[in-house]
Amino acid sequence: MTTLRQRLFKTALLAATALTLATPVAAAAQAAWGPYNADFPAGGGGLSRPLAGKAEGDILPAGGPWSIHGWVQVSEAVSAPSLVAGLGDPEAGGRFLTVDGGAFGVWTGGQPLSVKAAIKPGDWRFVAAVSDGAKVTLYVDGASAGEAPVAAAATPAIIALAPRKVAGFSPFAGRIADFAAEGRALSESEIKTAAARKPDPLTVYESGSPNWPVQVRQMYGQVTPQEAWTRPKGKGAISAPVAKPAYAGPALVADGPDAWTLKRWSLVEAPKVAQDGAVVSTPTYDARAWYAATVPGTVLTTLVDRGVYPDPDYGLNNTAIPESLNKQAYWYRSSFETPASAAGKRLLLTFKGVNYAAEIWLNGEKLGELKGAFIRGQFDVTGKLKPGQNALAVKVSPPPHPGLAHEESLTAGVGENGGMMALDGPTFIASEGWDWIPSVRDRNTGLWQDVVLTASGEARLGDAHVVTTLPKADNSQADIEITAPVENLTGHPVQATVTAAFDGFNVSKTVTLAPGAGSVVLSPAEFPQLSVAHPKLWWPNGYGDPALHDLKLSVAVDGQASDQKTIRFGIRQITYDLSLMNPSGHLRRVEVDFSKARQLGQDITDGSHEGIRKVADGWATSLTAQGDASPAVRDADDASLTPYLVIKVNGVKIAARGGNWGTDDWRKRVDRTRLEPYFRLHKDAHLNIIRNWVGQNTEDAFFDLADEYGLLVLNDFWDSTQDYNLEAQDVPLFLANAADVISRYRNHPSIVLWFGRNEGVPQPILNEGLEKLVHDLDGTRWYTGSSNRVNLQNSGPYSYKEPQTYFTDHAKGFSVEVGTPSFPTLEAFEAAVPAPDRWPISDSWAYHDWHPTGNGATKSFLDAMTAKLGAPTSLEDFERKAQLLNYETHRAIFEGMNQELWTKSSGRLLWMTQPAWPSTMWQILSHDYDTHAAFYGTQKGAEIIHVQMSQPDHRLALVNNGLTPIIGASLRARVLGLDGKLLADRTSRIDAGANSTALGETLDLSGPLAQGAVVVRLDLTAADGAPLSSNLYWTAKDAEGERKLSAMSAQPVSLAAAAGKSGAETLVTVTLANTGSAPALNGKLTLVDAKGARILPAYYADNYVSLLPGERRTVEIRYPGEARAGAKVELRGWNVIPVAAKVR
Known part of the structure; x- marks a missing residue:
């Protein structure tokens, strides 16, 4: 996300795609350029660079002599004209060699000169074009083949090889050797001499479709302690700590049959404890002086709850909390009695999430260790739990590379995004500090998820896998396949019966289980009941009900119940429209069904560094040879969105409108009660997709709520920004955490795909390991290494842009991150910042993420406010003006997508929608659940049925995200002056197909806008007169005209x-x-x-x-x-x- 990392990454990619340049003739002396050697698969991109001796922006003049020549080898039969190579821009006066079926030619922007030739794939042919400024002569294999008058226009001073996306030309596929150009007319003898020199068989060819590069540079964060004079300063006092009542309930709380959660814990800093775990975990150990711990929760949460430190959410309070919290270990301890109902059973202790590393002791005995924030620790405690009182002690250590805090201020600036902690992934790498969150003092160390005790018989169920497919195009049937891992805990074979029941269906299968781990598969082929007629499907928000089903899974041994689980799942099938490079070098626009590939036992895509290929509009994953011929891959109906992703749910294209969740809460207070309002607000904003950025939100409640509220999830793993952030140093640890997360959460219908890394591809060993895990443990979803660029748009912008530019310039294709400053409500800001620091803009603003520079660059926002609405004179005036900008920019982000839905856009996600803390940047709602104008602008632009006006050209449109066509609707457009005078009133009929945008008439506002600014009101009604949508715009001809809004009289x-x-x-x-x-x-x-x-x-x-x-x-x-x-x-x-x- 940072400007620096974007610049470094761009430089790396340019270096990776640079043309191979043999020793050039001195440009200044002879105006000669080349030779160049390159290879172009049909699906790849072209190559270009400035001419040697010329600067970017230089122009080759019109007229004058020139020559272009080189060896051409087509790789496949040519049926349409292609530009091979030449001088300049093909759409602005370029001079190019061409190939067209059985003819070579030369083209200078007008009618091409072409001559027939026997062109065979694989043959090398020498082609040249020579012009004296008045005519051009075409040479083939050294001989003159024809000439024609020419009037070459001025053109940029560049060499272009196999240019793509030129109207009237198809992509050239083949090789070019020794291509060169001169600023003079070569003689016939020079052409013959060049034609006599065959291409060197040892020539190295640069590819027009290179592989994805590896990381070549990295950033370490704050590497020295911050200078004191740059730290934030405030006029408001640091708050006094305020203690909260500690948990006073029972130590164990039953969660159902044979399951209990450990609720009562104590906490102390490890340096204060002289004894080891063997002593601390004895039931008689005295821990009465320890803090009553908040579990689940981090160390810092406990210390704030107990009144040790002030609330870090408020003002500059966080600066009063020491960084030493992340440089020491901590002991957690819980005393509890073994439940009477657990007697005689197999007992399992599960840690659902510990950050970062833990030693675990029970009753004086070490159970084992745990490492990584996202892997469960499971310990068989059969025979280790004693009747009566037990003591569990956990020594938790923070990530070993916590880095140094950068404290944001107006002087210090925004700082880097992350730093050393990226080495420790899998962990909460954002807690070192990002441009939307300060450094979290304990780096989220602690028992941040629950610890549970479960009991079973001699067979124990593992993480079941429920796969749903829809084999019929009308979705009238769903096939349910259930794989139930079962562990035989005895030392001998047993007869086990696995039973699955849901929605009134019940199937059972009896098998002989050998000792150890095994699995039982229940499939429709064996159990016809698992082919469900007319199923209740899970749909994303706005497309239908997110129906969920409870699967009761149980296992019995010799007729006696042994274990049971309830698994909630949704019946739905995900497919993807993608442009993928096939083994022959063609970019195929296809619909990919990974669930079908799983059924066939096929591995159909290659997301390795070698498999990711440069294409005309970005980068694309490859099809394997198996995938290229697989029935799980079929040609898509429409290629207009090449190479970008389109998500389909149950066969329906989903217009992905949503936002990024950086961290649900910066102190990982992530119980369901706290998180649910955020999910409801996202649903109310008409969003249908969110992103689990860098996997920082990986917990049960997050995915449960996403399922319930119909929010698709783009799910990252814990790696960030190639050529900027450090790469994880412990790959096996990373993969172990990833394997557990995939197995644990794969049944959630909300998860739509897996990203390996935020903005870049993980290092090869990690990327390939993740892709294999997703294939083996999931098999129904797409894994792609990068959250941007690979079949996706690049990230950004993040600073203020004019609303109309979201229709013309930004976030095309499928854009995972696009943002703009988004100041909260006056009340939310006042609740987070002490009165003395609220106005003028101060370090407290910067600490709460209002950064004049950096990615968000709020200076652009303030400049726009001043130009359009006048300079703010107070906090109240600033907030009032900010909300006007908030509304129109956020609405425009989604309306710009609507305007070109399914032609140039398929998804836009805001950076960001979820606030990790009381932030002043980007989010559409506040940490305390307040909602400002950005929320309602988003809600308006993302309406299911929506009427809108294009900002640049004032064209009207009906956006129908529903699955039913709209016929005979009426669209009324009224234009009013700021004084309320009606200037125009028009009504027109408009229809829209299902899941589409219909363009209507264009409003002519040239007359009304002569007075500076107007109000445009749109009202859409159904054929029966029922209101469907309304929208209102304040619009002006320029910034001066918009300032007239400030002169509007206050209305009662x-x-x-x-x-x-x-x-x-x-x-x-x-x-x-x-x-x-x-x-x-x-x-x-x-x-x-x-x-x-x-x-x-x-x-x-x-x-x-x-x-x-x-x-x-x-x-x-x-x-x-x-x-x-x-x-x-x-x-x-x-x-x-x-x-x-x-x-x-």
Whole structure:
């Protein structure tokens, strides 16, 4: 994400694709360039570079003499004209050799000169074109073959070999040897001499489709302690620590039959303990002086909860917490009694997540060790747990390379993204500090997930694998295959019966299990009940219900129940439209079905460094030879999105609109209660996909909630940014953690693919290991090494861009990261920053991620605000103006995608949607669940049925993300002056097919915009008159025109609110009416309690509402629990007279 790493990575890739240049003739003396040697598969890219002796941007003048010549070898029969090589830009006055079927030729932008020749694939032919400025002569094999008049135009001073994507020409496939150019007309004798020199068989050819490069440079983060004068300074005082009540419940809490969670823990710094684990884990050890620990949770969470340190979320409090927390180990300890029902059973102790390394002791005996934040530690404690009191002690160590903190300030700047901790992956590498999160003092060390005890009989179930496929095009049948790992814990064979039951279906299979691990497969071929008719499918948000099913899996030994599990799964099938390089060098646009490949036992794609190939518009994965011929790979209907990804669920193309989750919470407070409001808000914003960035959110609640709310997940592993971040040093450890994560979470329907690395491909040994794990342990999803560039768009931009540019310039194809500054609500900001540091912009702003430079470069945001709306004069004025920009930019990001859906765009994910802490950058909601204008701009642009206006050209469009066509809709467009005067009013009919965008008429705003700025209101109604969508734009001819918005008079808006019940929630119905004479823009509703504090979480159906004169609107607000006495709704806005109404 950093500008530096993008620049370094670009340099590396340019070096990897540089042309092979034999010793050139001195350009200044003879104006000769070359020779060049290159090989071009049909599916690869072309190559170009500035002419030697010329600078970038130099021009070859029109007219004048020139010559181009070289050896050409076509690799396959040619049926359409292709540009082979030449001087300049083929779309701006270039001079090129061509091949077309049985003819060689020369082309200078007009009618080509061509001559027939016997062209056979594999044969070398010498071709030249010589011009004296008035005519051009074509030579084939040294002999003149024809001439024609020529009038070459001026063109950039570059050599271009096999240029791609030129109108009227297909890609050249073959080799070019000894290609050269001169700024003079060669003589016939010189041509004959050149034609007599055959290509050297030892020539090394540069590829137009090189392999992906390995990492060649890296960054270490903060390498020396930060200079004191650059550290953040604030006027506000550091808060006093505030202790919270500690857990006071039972030590063991039952989670169902034969399962318990260890809830009561103590914690102490390891240097304070002189004894080893053999002593600390004895039941009689005295740990009463230890802290009552918060588990699951990190060390820092416990120390904040116990009042040792202040809340690091607030102001500069984090700077008062020492970095020493990440440079020492800690002891956790739990005392508990063995459940009576566990007597006589096999007992398993499972650590669901420990960061980073742990020694585990029970009753004086060492059980073992654990390493890596994402692997489960499982220990058989049969016979080791004693009747009565037991003691479990865990010595937890932080990552061994915690790095040094960079404290953001206006002086110090944003700093680097991460550093030394990247060596320690798998861990929370972001906790060293990123441009959206400060350094977490303990680096998330601790028992960050639950510790559970389970009991079973002599057979124990492992991680079952449930694979669902839809064999019929109409999705009327689902095939369910269940693989149940079963471990025979005895020393002899046993008869085991595995039973699977869901939705009223029940199948059983009896097998003989040898001692040790085994598995039982239940398939539709053996059990017809597992072919389910008319299944309830899992769909992403907006496309249908995310239906989930509970599979009850059990095993019995000799008729006696031994173990059971409940596995929740969704019936759905993922396929992918991709452009993949096949073994013959062609880029095939195909639909790939990995589930079918799994059934066939085939490995169909190659994501290795050698398998990733450069293509015309980026990079693409390859098909294996097996994949190229596989029925799991079929040609796609439409190649217009080449080479970009399209995700399909249940056969339906999904317009992927979503956002990145950097870290759910920077202190890993990730219980379901805390996380669920974030997921609900994402659903309410009409998003359907999120990304588990660098795997920092890998926990049960994250995937459970993604399943429930219909949010697809792009799932990363724990490696970041090639040619910038360090690479993991312990590959076996990384792969062991990855294997456990895949096995643990593969049944979640929300997971749509696996990324090996954020922005780059892992080192070869790791990349190939991950690809193999996904193939072997999952087999139903695509693994790709990089989160960008490979069949995806490059990352960014991240700073402010004009809204219209999201329609024309940015985030084409499938873009995984695109962002813009996104300041929170006034209330959320005030809740995070002490009053003395709120205005003017201070170090506290920078510490909370408002960086004038760097990726987000808020200077561009502030410059745009000043140019369009006037320089901010106070925090309140800044926030009011920021929300206007927030709304229009976030809406434009998704409307730009809508405008070219399925032609140039298939997915856009915001960087980012989820706040890790009280951040002022990028997110569309706040850490305390508040939602600012960016949220509602996103919600509007991502509507299921949506009416919009293209920002650059004012063309109207109907976006239908539904699966039913819209016929006979009416689209009304009104244009009003800022004074409320109606300037235009048009209604037109518009239809839209299912899952498509229909373009309508273009509004002519040239007249209205002569007054500077106008308001455009769009209303879409169905054929029966039912409202479908509305949208409102403030638009201006330029920045000066937009400043007229600041002169709008404040409008009176009446406000009323009434409360009622809606299930377990309170429903507040708010009615607004603009009683003024002009539009009222960006009306912000805030629900508060009797003390004036915001009620959060609260779910607003709409907000930042804009009303035309006389317009009335109803907005529903829901919040959990009973109605709050004395609650009221407050309203403010761009030009709204502030008002409040009691909730009746």
